[in-house]
Amino acid sequence: MKKLIVITLLLILGFYLMSTFISVPFGAERIAGVKDYYLKQSPETLKVSNVVTAIVVSFRGFDTLGEVTVLFLASTALGSILYRRRTHHSGLNPQREAVVSSTLVRTGAKVLFPMIILLGAYVFVHGHLTPGGGFQGGAIIATGFLLILISYRKFFINHNVLTWVEALAGTTFVLIGIGGFIFANQNNFLENFLPEGTLNNLISGGVVGIIYIAVGFKVGAEITGILDTLLTIKEAGLNPDEN
Amino acid sequence: MQDYLTYSVYGSAILLMLIGLYAALVKKNLIKIVIGLSILDAGIHLLFVAVGYLNNATAPIFSETVLDKNVVMADPVPQALVLTAIVIGFGVTAVALALVVRLYRKHNTTNIDEIKNLKW
Numbered sequence: 320m321k322k323l324i325v326i327t328l329l330l331i332l333g334f335y336l337m338s339t340f341i342s343v344p345f346g347a348e349r350i351a352g353v354k355d356y357y358l359k360q361s362p363e364t365l366k367v368s369n370v371v372t373a374i375v376v377s378f379r380g381f382d383t384l385g386e387v388t389v390l391f392l393a394s395t396a397l398g399s400i401l402y403r404r405r406t407h408h409s410g411l412n413p414q415r416e417a418v419v420s421s422t423l424v425r426t427g428a429k430v431l432f433p434m435i436i437l438l439g440a441y442v443f444v445h446g447h448l449t450p451g452g453g454f455q456g457g458a459i460i461a462t463g464f465l466l467i468l469i470s471y472r473k474f475f476i477n478h479n480v481l482t483w484v485e486a487l488a489g490t491t492f493v494l495i496g497i498g499g500f501i502f503a504n505q506n507n508f509l510e511n512f513l514p515e516g517t518l519n520n521l522i523s524g525g526v527v528g529i530i531y532i533a534v535g536f537k538v539g540a541e542i543t544g545i546l547d548t549l550l551t552i553k554e555a556g557l558n559p560d561e562n
Numbered sequence: 563m564q565d566y567l568t569y570s571v572y573g574s575a576i577l578l579m580l581i582g583l584y585a586a587l588v589k590k591n592l593i594k595i596v597i598g599l600s601i602l603d604a605g606i607h608l609l610f611v612a613v614g615y616l617n618n619a620t621a622p623i624f625s626e627t628v629l630d631k632n633v634v635m636a637d638p639v640p641q642a643l644v645l646t647a648i649v650i651g652f653g654v655t656a657v658a659l660a661l662v663v664r665l666y667r668k669h670n671t672t673n674i675d676e677i678k679n680l681k682w
Contacts, residue, residue: 325587329580336576340609345568346617354637362624370622370635374642386646393653400660450621454649519626538649545656549663 366515367447367524375452376527376534380509383530384492387537391485394541397548420470428470435463443535447524453531457538464543468550476547481540488537495526495533571612578605592662592672596655603651607644614640 343349361373375383442449443456467474499510509526516523578601585598614637620628622638662672669677 322588325584329584332583333576333580336579337573340572340576340613341568343568343572343613344564345571345612346564346615346619348616353639357638358622358635362629368624370624370638371641371645374638375645379642382646386649389650389653393656396657397660400657400664448623448625450623452645454645518624518629542652549656549659 362518364515365511365524365527366518367527368519369447369449369452372447372452372527372531373524376447376530377509377511380496380530383534384496384509387489387492387534390538390541391489394545394548397545401548418472420472424470428466432463432467435466436460439463439535439539443531444528445521446531446535447527448519448521453534454538456535457540458542460535460539461542461546465546468547476543478544478547481544484540485537485544488533488540491533492530492537495530498526572609575605575609575612578602578608581605590674592665592674593659595674596658596662599658600651600655603647603654607647607651610640610644610647614638 357370357374357378360378361367361370365373365377367373367377439456439459441456442451442459443453446452446456464476468476496509498512499508500506502512503510509530511525511527513525513529515525522528582598582600582602582605585601586595589595589598616634616636619634619636622635622641665677666672671677
């Protein structure tokens with residue numbers, strides 16, 4: 320009965336969504352003033368070749384600051400929801416430590432880990448030139464750490480280091496934004512105040528590249544922290560008085 | 563051809579959204595509900611990016627091969643929005659999973675019917 324109600328509701332919803340979107344033909348040219356402005360301004364005045372990066376970091380940089388804050392809040396919330404008692408043992412789950420991964424996995428992880436980190440760093444350093452950027456590069460770096468975490472059971476991530484990396488990257492972002500108040504032409508928050516350089520050079524786009532590098536470090540540290548917190552939780556029933 | 567693309571691309575995106583909503587509404591397992599929310603997310607992202615696409619358009623990146631030719635570029639605004647939405651969706655999923663872990667610790671089950679006052 321309940322399934323029937325749900326399916327009926329979803330069919331009605333799907334019908335109305337579909338009938339709305341049919342009037343927007345796929346791939347047809349339509350009036351989009353904002354798009355033309357961004358596509359013109361990004362390579363000409365800002366000298367950033369990746370327009371998506373230009374929107375995310377420069378035109379809508381304030382949104383990105385909020386987004387980074389949301390990520391920070393998510394990792395903080397995870398830490399406070401899944402709290403553990405402080406133990407003298409490094410805090411690792413004894414059950415997790417007991418399971419040993421195979422030699423193949425460990426050797427493969429050892430070979431792949433530096434390359435994954437290098438790829439992640441490449442992606443966020445070239446965020447203003449190629450597809451990708453701080454969020455994507457940070458996520459790639461976090462997958463490298465995930466590989467190490469699941470293949471070396473005793474690998475221990477120091478959360479103090481993660482906190483410091485996060486804090487420094489976030490502070491860099493905000494300081495660059497405040498620098499726009501002081502040094503830029505129009506004294507706006509997050510406005511570019513460095514020389515733009517030439518299009519398609521690595522050093523171009525002014526503050527955009529620096530902000531995306533900071534975002535890359537911040538996202539990498541945050542996702543690594545989230546993964547580590549989720550991986551090291553104790554099983555229920557192992558320690559009943561913890562509830 | 564154009565109609566076919568319109569129906570199939572938007573249709574698959576909307577279908578993904580409906581599948582996600584169905585899982586979130588009907589399934590009893592908390593983990594499956596979180597997976598349903600993620601599928602709903604994916605459907606919305608696909609719909610957004612599809613709306614921003616133009617016929618024969620390239621990615622909105624002024625690389626050297628594209629620079630001096632007069633090429634059509636896809637709308638960068640939905641792509642930037644989706645980039646934001648993916649990150650937020652990741653945060654939401656992480657916190658939801660953490661809450662599931664908390665509920666499992668408290669009640670020793672992920673079945674939502676066995677936890678009072680949670681299901682309609």
